[in-house]
Amino acid sequence: xxTMVLSESDLIALVITLKLAGITTLILLLLGTxxxxxxxxxxxxxxxxxxxxxxxxxxxxxxxxxxxLLVALGPHGPLGGLMDWLGVQRLAFTFTGLVIGSVFYxxxxxxxxxxxxxxxxxNRPLEVAATLGASPLDRFFTVAVPLARSGFLTATVLxxxxxxxxxxxxxxxxxxIPGETQVLSIAIYDHVEALEYGSAHxxxxxxxxxxxxxxxxVYLLNRRFSVVQS
Amino acid sequence: xxxxxxxxxxxxxxxxxxxxxxPGKGIxxxxxxxxxxxxxxxxxxxxxxxxRHGFLRVGDMQWQxxxxxxxxxxxxxxxxxxxxxxxxxxxxxxxxxYGVKRVPVSQRKVSMDRAIALLGIEPLLxxxxxxxxxxxxxxxxxxxxxxxxxxxxLMDEPLxxxxxxxxxxxxPYLESLHDELxxxxxxxxxxxxxxVRLADHLVLLEEGKLKAAGPIGEMLSRLDLPLAHSDDAGxxxxxxVAGHDDDFDLTYLDFPSGRxxxxxxxxxVGHAVRxxxxxxxxxxxxxxxxxxxxxxxFPATIEEIIPDGGAQVMVRLIAGEIVMLSxxxxxxxxxxxxxxxxxxxxxxxxxxLLT
Numbered sequence: 382x383x384t385m386v387l388s389e390s391d392l393i394a395l396v397i398t399l400k401l402a403g404i405t406t407l408i409l410l411l412l413g414t415x416x417x418x419x420x421x422x423x424x425x426x427x428x429x430x431x432x433x434x435x436x437x438x439x440x441x442x443x444x445x446x447x448x449x450l451l452v453a454l455g456p457h458g459p460l461g462g463l464m465d466w467l468g469v470q471r472l473a474f475t476f477t478g479l480v481i482g483s484v485f486y487x488x489x490x491x492x493x494x495x496x497x498x499x500x501x502x503x504n505r506p507l508e509v510a511a512t513l514g515a516s517p518l519d520r521f522f523t524v525a526v527p528l529a530r531s532g533f534l535t536a537t538v539l540x541x542x543x544x545x546x547x548x549x550x551x552x553x554x555x556x557x558i559p560g561e562t563q564v565l566s567i568a569i570y571d572h573v574e575a576l577e578y579g580s581a582h583x584x585x586x587x588x589x590x591x592x593x594x595x596x597x598x599v600y601l602l603n604r605r606f607s608v609v610q611s
Numbered sequence: 612x613x614x615x616x617x618x619x620x621x622x623x624x625x626x627x628x629x630x631x632x633x634p635g636k637g638i639x640x641x642x643x644x645x646x647x648x649x650x651x652x653x654x655x656x657x658x659x660x661x662x663r664h665g666f667l668r669v670g671d672m673q674w675q676x677x678x679x680x681x682x683x684x685x686x687x688x689x690x691x692x693x694x695x696x697x698x699x700x701x702x703x704x705x706x707x708x709y710g711v712k713r714v715p716v717s718q719r720k721v722s723m724d725r726a727i728a729l730l731g732i733e734p735l736l737x738x739x740x741x742x743x744x745x746x747x748x749x750x751x752x753x754x755x756x757x758x759x760x761x762x763x764x765l766m767d768e769p770l771x772x773x774x775x776x777x778x779x780x781x782x783p784y785l786e787s788l789h790d791e792l793x794x795x796x797x798x799x800x801x802x803x804x805x806x807v808r809l810a811d812h813l814v815l816l817e818e819g820k821l822k823a824a825g826p827i828g829e830m831l832s833r834l835d836l837p838l839a840h841s842d843d844a845g846x847x848x849x850x851x852v853a854g855h856d857d858d859f860d861l862t863y864l865d866f867p868s869g870r871x872x873x874x875x876x877x878x879x880v881g882h883a884v885r886x887x888x889x890x891x892x893x894x895x896x897x898x899x900x901x902x903x904x905x906x907x908x909f910p911a912t913i914e915e916i917i918p919d920g921g922a923q924v925m926v927r928l929i930a931g932e933i934v935m936l937s938x939x940x941x942x943x944x945x946x947x948x949x950x951x952x953x954x955x956x957x958x959x960x961x962x963x964l965l966t
Contacts, residue, residue, distance in 0.1 A: 505696050508659055511683040512690035513759060514713035519684075523709070527700040 387583055390559050394568040395584075401476070401564060402544040405483040409491040409540050410533075412484075417492045418521070421499035436489050443486060447553025450482050454554060479555040479562055486550045491540040498532020499525060531603045538599045542592050612636070612670035614763070614795060618655045620648075620662040627651045627819040635670055637811035638789055638796040640827070642803070642838075648819040649799040650693075653767050656797065657690050658683040669763050669795075687718070689756030691766040695748035697740040703751050704736040710759040719760050726758040729791060730784050746777035750784060757792075764788075764796045770805060785809055786966050803841055807831070807887055808965050832934040834917050834927055839936060844925070845889035846935055847965070852882040864962070868931020871962050872906045885965040890925060890936035892960040897947055899956050907959040911935065913951055916944065924949075928957055935959075 387395075416435075420428060438446060454473040455461045464471050472478035502525060510520040526533070548566040555562035557571070565584055572581040612635030620627040627648040633639050641649045654660035656667060658674065658681065667675040674681045697706050711723050727733055730750040735743060743751065749769055756764060769785075770778045782805075788796065789809060800806050806813065806827070813830040815822040815838070823836055831838055832846045850866040860875040864884055871886065878884065899908065911928035919925040924944045926937045935957055949955070 505692065505694075506698060508683075509690075509692065509696045509698070510709070511659070512657060512688060513710035513755070514684050515709075516682075516684050519713075524698065524700075528698075530700075 388580065390563070391565075391568055391580060391584060393560050394563050394565050395587075397476070397561075397563065398545055398565040401479055401483060401547075402541045404480055405487055405544045406491070406537055406540040408480070408484055409487060410537065413488065413491040413495055413536065417495035418499055418525070420492075421496050435492050438486050439489050443547070443549025444553055446486060447482060447550040450478075450485065450550070451554045454478055454481070473554055474556040474558065474562065476555075476562060479551060479564075482550040482554045483544045483547060486547055487540045487543045490543045491536040494532045494535040494539065495529065498529035498535075501532075502528045534602055535599055538595050542595050545588065546592065612795070614656075614670070614797075615666065615668045616652075616656060617666040618652065618662050619664060620651055620655060620660060622651065625819045627655070629816070629819075629821050631814065631821060631824065633795070633797065633814065633824075634812050635795050636793065638798050638809050639812040639814060640806040640810035641797060641799045641814045641816060642806050643801065643816035643822070645801060647816045649801070649816055650767055651819075652816065653765050653797060653799050656763075657688055657765055658686055659690075672762065684713075687760070687762040689759055689761035689764040691749075691753050691756050691764070691769045693768045694772050695745075695752040697743075697748055697751060697755075699740055701740070702736075703732065703738050703740065703743070706740065706751060707736075707755050707758050710755055714759050721757055721760045723758045726754040729757065729787065730754040744777070745773050746780040749773065749777075749781060753781075753784070753788075757788075761794060763794055764792070766796065766798045768799055768801065771800075771802070782808065789966075803838065803843060807845075807847060808885075828934070832927060832936055834915050834925055834936075839890070839925055839927075840919055843889055843891075844936060844938065845887050845892075846933070848886045848888060848933055850884050850886050852876075852878045852880050852884060854880055864964075866933060868933050869907075869909050871959070873962050873964065876964060887963040887965055888935055888959055889961075889963070890938040892962075893928075893935055893937035894958045894960065895926065895928075895937055895939060895943075895947065895949070895955045896958060897955060900958070903958065905958045905960055907962070909935075909957050909959070911955055911957045913949055913953045913955060915951065916949060928955070930957055 420431065451473055452458050453460045456465060456471065461471055461473065472481060506524050506528060507520050510524045515523060546566060547564070551562070551564055551567060557563050557567050565588060569581050569584045572584065614633040614635060616629065616631045616633070618627055618629055625646065625648060629652060641652060643649055651660055655662060655665065661680065664677065665675045673679065674686055698709065701709065707723055707726070711719070730753055732750050732754055735747055735751065740748065753769065770781060773781070786809065798809060810827045813827045814824045815830065815836060823830060823833070828847050830836060833839060838844060848866045850864040850871065853863040853865040853870060855862050855875060861872045862876045862878065864871040864873060864886065909930040911930040913926055914929050915927040916924050919938060922940055923938055924941050926939065926949065928935045928937060937957060
C-alpha cells in the first residue's frame with residue numbers, strides 16, 4: 382500500500398460525490414413521497430405498469446440508462462434541443478445533468494421503501510384520524526408520515542448510498558471532468574488505470590466503511606422503531 | 612332531534628338498501644347476523660363509505676343529500692372501531708389530544724377530563740399504547756371518540772374483539788355512558804346480550820334490508836321476529852327498587868303491573884333498574900299455585916302462541932301493562948289446552964338485573 386494519502390482532486394471528488402448524493406436524495410424524497418403515497422393508495426388498474434417503470438433501474442445496466450439520458454440531454458435530443466431553444470445551458474456533462482441521471486438511477490431505492498411503508502399503515506389509522514377531525518393533508522403529515530418513519534429512514538439512506546456508489550450513469554452523462562463531474566467511483570477507476578493502488582485503496586476502503594456504517598444505522602434504527610411500535 | 616338516513620350501497624355480494632328514522636337520543640342498536648350490512652350502514656353514516664344517492668340528516672345537520680356530501684373530518688361525530696385502532700406513534704394522552712385539538716374551542720362541550728373520568732383511564736395517560744391490555748385500549752378509544760364533543764357517537768361492535776373478562780370490564784363503562792351522555796349513540800352488534808343490556812331502540816337488519824325497528828321492549832317480544840326465537844329470548848322490564856326485606860335478604864323491584872322479589876341487591880330504594888325475564892324462566896299454570904317455591908307469580912292473558920322448533924312453543928302473555936314471553940313444550944301447551952285469550956298464571960323462576 383502506498384504512503385500517499387488523498388490528493389486534492391480526490392477530496393474534490395469526495396465533496397462532489399456527497400453533494401450529488403445529498404441533492405439527489407432530497408429531490409427524490411420530495412418527488413417520491415407523493416408518488417409512493419399515491420401508488421400505495423390508488424386502485425388504478427394499470428398501477429403495475431408504473432411500478433415496473435420505477436423498478437427498471439434495478440435491472441437495467443446503468444450504461445443503458447446513461448446512454449438514453451445522454452441522447453435525450455445532448456444537442457440533438459428532445460430535452461437538449463429544448464434547452465438550446467430556450468437559451469439555457471445544455472445539461473450533458475454538467476453537474477445538473479448528473480443530478481438528473483442520479484434521480485432516475487436511484488428512484489426505486491427511495492420510492493419502493495416509502496410505498497411499502499405507506500401500504501403497511503393501512504387505511505384504518507387514516508380513517509380514525511378523519512373521524513377525529515383531521516383533513517386529508519393533516520392526516521398525511523400527522524399520521525401517515527410518523528407511522529412511516531422507518532420507511533423514510535430506509536429510503537433516505539438507500540437513496541444516498543446508492544447514489545454514492547453510482548458509476549455507469551455518471552460515466553455516460555457526466556463525463557469525467559475533475560472538479561465538476563468527477564465522483565469517487567470514477568476517481569477510483571482512474572487510480573487503478575494509472576496503477577496508483579495506494580490511492581485506490583484509501584478511496585475504496587473509505588467508501589466501504591461509509592456504506593457499511595450507513596446501512597448498519599438504518600437496520601439498528603429500524604429495529605428500535607419496530608420495537609417501539611409493536 | 613331525529614336521524615334520517617337513506618342509503619343504497621352495492622357491494623360485491625350484497626346490497627345495503629335502507630331508509631331509516633332513528634331517535635335522536637339514547638342508544639340505538641343495529642342488530643343482525645354477520646354480513647347483513649350493519650358495519651356498512653355505520654360507515655355510511657360516518658361518511659367513511661360513500662354512496663351516490665344517499666341522504667343523511669342528523670338533527671339540524673345535513674351531512675348528505677344527493678351531491679352534497681360533508682367529508683368525514685367535518686362531521687361532528689365520534690367513531691369507535693371494532694379494534695381500538697389507537698395511534699401507535701402517540702401515547703395515550705396524545706391519542707386523546709389528537710381529536711380535542713381539532714375541535715374549535717367554542718364547540719368543546721365534553722372536556723377531556725370528563726371523558727377520561729367516564730372511562731376510568733386516568734392511570735393510563737402516560738403509557739404507550741403497546742403497554743395496554745385489549746380492554747384498556749378499547750376504553751381509551753371510546754374516551755378519544757367522546758373527547759371531541761361529538762353530536763353523535765357511532766360504535767362498531769366495540770366489544771367483539773375482546774374476551775369475556777375484558778367485555779365484563781368495559782360493560783359498566785358503556786352502561787354509564789347511557790346515563791351520562793345526552794347525545795344519540797348508534798351501536799352495531801351481533802350479540803343479543805349486549806343489545807339487551809344497552810339499547811333503548813333496536814334496528815334489525817337482514818341481508819342489507821331493514822327487517823324491523825322500534826323500542827327494544829317491543830322488539831324483543833315480537834314473535835314474528837327472530838329475536839324471540841333465540842336461545843336467550845326474553846323481555847326487558849323497567850322497574851324501580853321498592854324496598855328490601857332484611858329477614859330474608861330480598862330486594863323488591865316494582866314494575867308497572869307487579870313486584871318482583873329477588874336476592875338482595877346493594878341498591879338504594881328508588882333506584883331505576885332494567886330487568887330481563889328470559890322466556891325459558893317463565894312457566895305457566897292454569898290456577899294460582901300457593902304450594903310452590905316460586906315467589907314471582909303474575910296473572911296473565913295469552914295473546915299469541917307460535918311454534919318454536921318441533922318440541923316447543925313460544926307464548927306471548929299480557930300481564931297487566933307488560934308483555935312477557937314463555938317458552939314451554941308443545942306437549943304442555945296441548946295438555947293445558949292453551950288458547951288465545953285464556954287466563955293463566957305466569958311463574959317467573961328468575962329475573963336478571965341488567966343495570
